[in-house]
Amino acid sequence: MLYDDFYIKSLITTIEDWPKEGISFRDITPIFSDPKGMRMVVDAYVHRYIASDITHIACIDARGFLIAAVLAYELQKPLILIRKKGKLPGKTISQRYALEYGEAELEIQEGAVAEGDNILLFDDLIATGGTLFAAISLLTSQGASIKEVAAIIDLPDLQGSQKIRDAEIPVFSLCAFDGE
Ligand SMILES: O=P(O)(O)OC[C@H]1O[C@H](OP(=O)(O)OP(=O)(O)O)[C@H](O)[C@@H]1O
Numbered sequence: 465m466l467y468d469d470f471y472i473k474s475l476i477t478t479i480e481d482w483p484k485e486g487i488s489f490r491d492i493t494p495i496f497s498d499p500k501g502m503r504m505v506v507d508a509y510v511h512r513y514i515a516s517d518i519t520h521i522a523c524i525d526a527r528g529f530l531i532a533a534v535l536a537y538e539l540q541k542p543l544i545l546i547r548k549k550g551k552l553p554g555k556t557i558s559q560r561y562a563l564e565y566g567e568a569e570l571e572i573q574e575g576a577v578a579e580g581d582n583i584l585l586f587d588d589l590i591a592t593g594g595t596l597f598a599a600i601s602l603l604t605s606q607g608a609s610i611k612e613v614a615a616i617i618d619l620p621d622l623q624g625s626q627k628i629r630d631a632e633i634p635v636f637s638l639c640a641f642d643g644e
């Protein structure tokens with residue numbers, strides 16, 4: 465078995481009513497303090513993408529950075545940082561969006577990606593998909609193609625992953641919290 469989704473899921477804790485009432489927050493912090501879990505997560509993505517034709521990995525501020533940086537090192541691919549507004553120096557392109565518990569704005573630096581780039585887009589979790597769609601829009605507006613979206617957790621009830629698939633972008637996640 466390459467990875468044990470039950471084991472990965474067992475590391476994720478749920479905090480009710482955080483950061484707002486009604487939200488069941490899925491906390492991935494314990495994965496980082498469990499070396500076996502961390503290796504399982506990274507190895508699952510390395511195995512999936514080692515022979516793929518992706519040219520770049522793009523990842524989303526902030527939790528998305530944590531695994532994607534290790535993955536870029538392992539796969540020897542350039543890493544593109546998609547950051548919350550006001551964090552990237554120089555000329556940027558930005559996109560506002562709504563997520564499960566608020567609104568925000570994402571940015572990339574001008575010239576970060578180009579026509580012909582084949583991107584693996586990574587974030588830790590897919591809820592409504594608002595964050596990922598903003599990232600997709602930033603990358604594709606510069607001519608890049610999204611080869612696949614990868615995440616640790618999918619929350620299918622919130623339909624983000626289905627909307628991304630409906631846009632004909634493949635989605636890969638290691639585990640799901642479905643009606644739980
Ligand atoms: O599918 P959505 O409804 O858009 O929600 C998913 C996003 O929400 C969280 O990010 P958050 O903005 O809380 O940032 P963080 O990673 O900095 O904690 C998570 O890391 C995803 O990026």
Ligand SMILES: Nc1ncnc2[nH]cnc12
Nearest residue numbers: 488489490491564589591
């Ligand atoms: N329920 C949730 N848990 C953790 N991160 C999230 N981002 C959006 N919704 C989330």
